[in-house]
Amino acid sequence: MSASMQVEITRIRDLAPGIREFSLSPAGEGSFPVYSGGSHIVLSLPLGARPHRNAYSLLGDPNERHTWRIAVRKQEDSRGGSRWLHEQAREGMKLDIAPPMNLFPLVRTGRRHILVAGGIGVTPILSQARELARIGADFEVHYAYRGPEFGVFSDELEALAPGRVHHYVQSRREQIEFRSLLSGRPLGTHFYICGPAGMVAASMEAGHTLGWPESHLHSEQFLAPAGGEAFDVKLAKSDKQFTVPSELSLLEAIEQQGVDAPYLCRGGACGQCELEVLEASGELLHHDLYLSAAERASGRKIMTCVSRLKGGCLTLNL
Amino acid sequence: MSIAFKPDETFRGDYSYRNSPVAIRRFPFPFPQDQYMYSVNIEPHTKGPAGSVFENAFDIDEHYVAEMRDRAITLERDPGRCMSLPHMIDAEWDTLELIMESLARDYPDLFQLHRDGARWSWINRPLGLEQTFTFGDVATLPCPPFEYITRQCQGDFVIMDQRDNDLWADSGMITSQADWSLMFDVGMSFKEWHGPVPLAHDMGIFERALKYLLMLQQGRPVRRLNWTMTINPRLDTSPETYPEWGPDRTTVTPDNVGDKVHLRVELQGLFRLPRSNGMLFSIRGYLASLNDLATHPRWAKRLHRVLTTLPNELAEYKGLVRYRQTAIDWLAKFDDGADLGTGTQPE
């Protein structure tokens, strides 16, 4: 499997005002890999000249190899991705995606699992619930949404956990009381939440106050997609000048120029790709695990596999 | 590619294990420089040159059949060398799928896999096995899926569960380890099982390696090399059987050192497992005697320098102290002091 794969949008369904579901299938031959509950994929959306990357949770059955499903809520104020998916995307279009990654995994040693979904945050909860149902685990789901018409996945959840799905409809002034939800739970219970930031924060606070261990409180996070803003680079010794586009790492951009740069892990850990910074008109964005705080502060070093410059031009001793 | 197996060679008793010249040439010599120190030597496990040990996800070589027999002997004596905690069952199936798919794709004349939905048929020609089973149904295999497939794949294996921002060694098939115990390490976390390793903790190596591994992505495995030395071509150098092999360290003499002392290199692969979000750690060991290595003088020179400059903490941890000087003296005759540059190539 390579770093990216091509998919075709095979079906678009409007589930509620501002909420659309997309079914994706492999663009060519072959089938999808399986994934674990809570995984997301990163879509590259053709917004303007450069692709725009957005992460979406996979909400279907993790063992389904022909169709993956995501659901997208239209964010009016965002500059990009969800608008494009609501206004421009059509069935039959092809997109590049990065394979599944799970930063919201279930804890398989857990004895009981409490899943909480707020609005469109239900998407990773769905695949988690499917996985828990498949392995026969003890779990319950709490699903909060704005009004009755927004509980778009209620039926699917009910089918997975009959009698164990609790609904909270905001327009009826129903709200999850995290204090009571989290109190008196037996040891070995794990809590998972995906929803609006305020709701997540409230649940974490309740958990901490009640003395839950950090390791048993889980909330969805997405990996910042690789890449970032474009910036300019000068290679002093090889006498080259070019722009690192948003979708490439500095290391990849140097390699595209045909210049040999050192590397090993390509993930910020090994230290091999370190280069000397001769000049930086802009802020160095260090994303590696290698440089010490003092080395970062000196502004003289950069790990090219993961780090970048914010605006301006970077001159490297290469 | 067809491989001439050596089904009768042994890794105990008369130690009839031998490397062919081809096996020596593809030996994963681990020293790119004259000095060795721990580092986060992890790189993408991408397809290497044809014939190299990096060509395929799981390397099968001329010792395959004999190694699998040696594993069976060890398991017969001590079934505890294969363990798996109950929550690892999805990860077991993930492992079976990954190995079967890889072997069938990379060695189509040796292994075949036919899938019809959940109905799978597996053919292993070198070992003469055929099995039809239902994927996901343990009762349709002669033993649990992890044990089933790792009895048929060279190398030791650990499966880690990922939780609480750490990796936990919750399954293992360990019959050819360099003196560590699965029984002891099972259920431990990344830094716990690395506890005995000197210097590396203070160098921040495990800290960085763990953070990197937690982000490992499906379909993008990574690898690293690790090494030690072993007296006689023995796979089972476990703490449990120490009395059987530990004393061999005192038997090395200037006359037999070339024959007895082996460089033992582990090609370690790390694979994110899709269903379970676990991680498979493959530890594929290679053994080459000093005589073997000396057929490529560049390697003999390099090893001479590495052993000479190896920090004492590492030599002690790896158990080389008793015979290190004997090995250095023997290797000295190959070393003219020429600059070798960097790289692990044999010439």
Ligand code: HEM
């Ligand atoms: C995640 C899977 C891994 C497992 C299951 C594993 C397991 C082990 C074990 C059991 C030992 C022997 C410890 C003892 O003496 O009891 C060891 C040694 C060691 N490991 Fe790992 N390890 C893993 C990954 C890594 C990684 C990614 C690194 C990267 C730096 C690493 C570096 C080392 C080093 C330097 C030693 C000492 C080896 C020697 O000097 O012979 N390990 N490992």
Ligand code: FES
């Ligand atoms: S390549 Fe390893 S830190 Fe950049």
